Amino acid sequence: MHLFQLLIAGLLAMFLSVSGANAADLKQAEFRNGVKLIVEEDHSAPVAMVQVWLKVGGRDELPGKTGLAHVFEHMMFKGSKQLAPGEYSKQISAMGGSDNAFTSHDYTAYFETVPASKVNKVLQMEAERFANLKLRDKDFQKEIKVIMEERRMRTEDDPNSHMFEELSAAALRLHPYRNPVIGWMQDLKRLTIEDVRAFYKKHYVPGSVTVVVVGDVDFKEVKQTVKRTFGRMKVRAVPERFNPTEPAPFGPKRIDVSLPAQLPLFAVTLPVPVWNPGSNDREAAAIAMATQLLAGGRSAKMTHELVDNKRVAFSAAAGYDPFGMGLDLWYAYGALGPEQTPEKFETAFWKMMQKMGKVPPLEKELAAAKRQMIASEVFARDSLYLRAKHIGILETVGIGAKHQDEWLTAIRNVTAADVQNVFREWIRFDRSTTGLLLPEQTPEQTPKQAPEQAPKPTPEKKS
């Protein structure tokens, strides 16, 4: 996943919340052409969430074509054989629903929230556009402009987001998480409708589709509908996912990013393993637990130590996503106030990480962290969107929705020594890449307003 998405999600949910039913409640079917269906019935309200997941994302783009998976996602709304551009969303809207889509490095998903009685109709519409997209150049020419505006808004004009983009690129050599999902502007300017068509042909194949439905539906009925729609598409070759092995870091790296900004932001990222059920449950759950202890709840250790006690930042947090492909870029950051310097934050941060490697967490801290992570699972069940999304992610990144429950078991089994080990093995300075957002002076910033807002650039120590 894109680092900045992680940052946002991390702020909201610490990214550790595990949604989901008991795997036993999930009803699954697979069709001859490779299309999968996963249904979780919930009859508490007359609504349903329909999500169509594709095993394609930013990681599958060829060099020079970054952003293509996301561009394609936009083109799915630009008309098919039966629907004019924009008509898809209008029809969903007219049935009292809402629709949207999202793209990450690992997946692309299209979703609709609708009254439960409309599920079959929506699945027909999804299958129709999936099979019969128009992909007209004049629509593409308009949409690529929209996407460039999206990039300007999200990244170019947001100094923090911009720094995180640079940081990801600096941290990795091979793994595709080094490229932004939205694409580099230089690539966006060169994409053509031919690229979009080739992408469609290669990646939008039945064997890559997982349909997830959560809500007030009947599994048998949904299965019939999917069989008659997605299930009828012709079998086509499923391209292999691009998932290279990232070489281990050989020493710390550092980048300084100077942009118009008000205050510095200090961030650290490093590659850590993602969850691979049955093979590294203990390790991945320990990283999640370590991250929860550092940044989750009111007693988050980073807030306690770095914000409250040492006063080296006005806010600080960390994030880990165990549900990725190949690796995760674990991150931590400190937002620095006018009197707070990157040097002091950095020293305090690494001192703290070293201490976490030497002193195991208290049993009661571990118990509270586990209770919170398990409670998050229950709270997430309150949202159809999150439930369906978690199923879709597990299935699409290759973990498998059937392993859903094993994650909480793994969390329950984490010991204090496991957590300690995370800081000895993974969260270490010599494996890290540091990114520092340095505010560029702009005419509107008066020294009176912020006397120390332009700290001296940190000299490159090692790179």
Place this chain on the structure above:
Amino acid sequence: MSRLSPTHITLLILCFFLVISPAHAVPPIQEKQMENGLRILLMEAHAVPMVSMQLIMPAGSRFDAANKAGTATLLASMLTDHTAKHHHEAWATLLDSEAIRLGAGADRDGMNLSMTVLKEALPTGIKAFSESLLNPGWDKKRFKLIKENAISSAQKDQEEPGIRASEASGKLLFQSKIGLHPYGHRPAGSLATLKNIQLADLKKLYQTQNRPQGSVLAVSGDITMPELLALFEPAIKTWKGSPSIKLFEINSAGHVQGKTVEIEMPTSQTLSQLIRLGPARKDADFFPAFVLNQMLGGGGFGSRLMEEVREKRGLVYGVYSYFIPLAAPGPFIITLQTRANQAEDAEEVVRTVMQSLFEGNITRKQLKEVKANLTGSFAQRMDSNRERIGLMAMIGFYRMPLDYLQVWTEKVESVTLADIKVAATTYMNPEQWNLVRVGPQLSKKGKTAP
């Protein structure tokens, strides 16, 4: 990367609170008026073993002194940070060990205290909830730290064009000869005003406004009214009194039109925000205005603004309109971001869309489609505890009838073509709007423009 940015998702969430749609099978709202005047509203939902609650009090940012904007927000932070019985660390440990999620914040009219908790931890949760409300700790060191962090955060916020625009919009719409109207500042406060706030200001607001009369507790989840009362009544029986200023004791701001404010920022895009006053929560034309806004730019991809500015011309990623219905008229806002040299083109398209609505170019069919979307989407807007407590708190706080959710569909349905055209005459005259621009080299560009 979804097609809607986090900002826009926030906007949509906001809209849930501004507007509601109901359907046919709405679970009833149960009500209990407590002796101290607090109203409790409950919707039972037994599917998930959890309970969510939100207490809303007439203690929002409009009660901040003009040079101390941010007081209510700081008070909300202080109340949940520690108590008289538990210092900060002990408090954090207590809440975390039971996975109690406690939060607080302020908008313009109301201050809210909210909690999400597992059913099994509800007794501890309600004790903690009432302790944070009734036993503030007023720890001086923690106040100093919270205030310092808020000031740094306010400076960081200056990096965001949307926040710069919102500050400027407030001043533009709500500044008059008699000073800044209470709705004129952001609830979070600003760099300049946060510095002036003292602990005594928080105590004063707490004493005068955080009172049970006029406050509402909305609850949704795996609980019944008797269960809730058994836990809650003893916990808050010492809470008494009325607020000094009641919710509806507020004057409307004067009408402002035709003004432009430009804020220079070194960005690649210009953010254009068109603003005017919108309807108040209880205005007679609330529903026609609401349906009108949905047609204009409240309905995402189906709306006219999205159609004209994004779909037809590719000028923006998003363009949205919304109004904030408060005790008195609040802002009505249209907002977009586009590459700086296209801003005037995009603004012109927005004005054309408004002009067309103003002139009454609305067909029966279009009205029907908008209404169908609104009424059809009711169920999904109420399908989580979080959404339900937001809606119920709003209904109770603004003293709307408890069958509001049941009759909401009828109210939307009953908006006629004539009604919506009248609303368009009231709100869509482009000359009655103002403009705030945030972006690079604005005045220079203005001069060179034809």
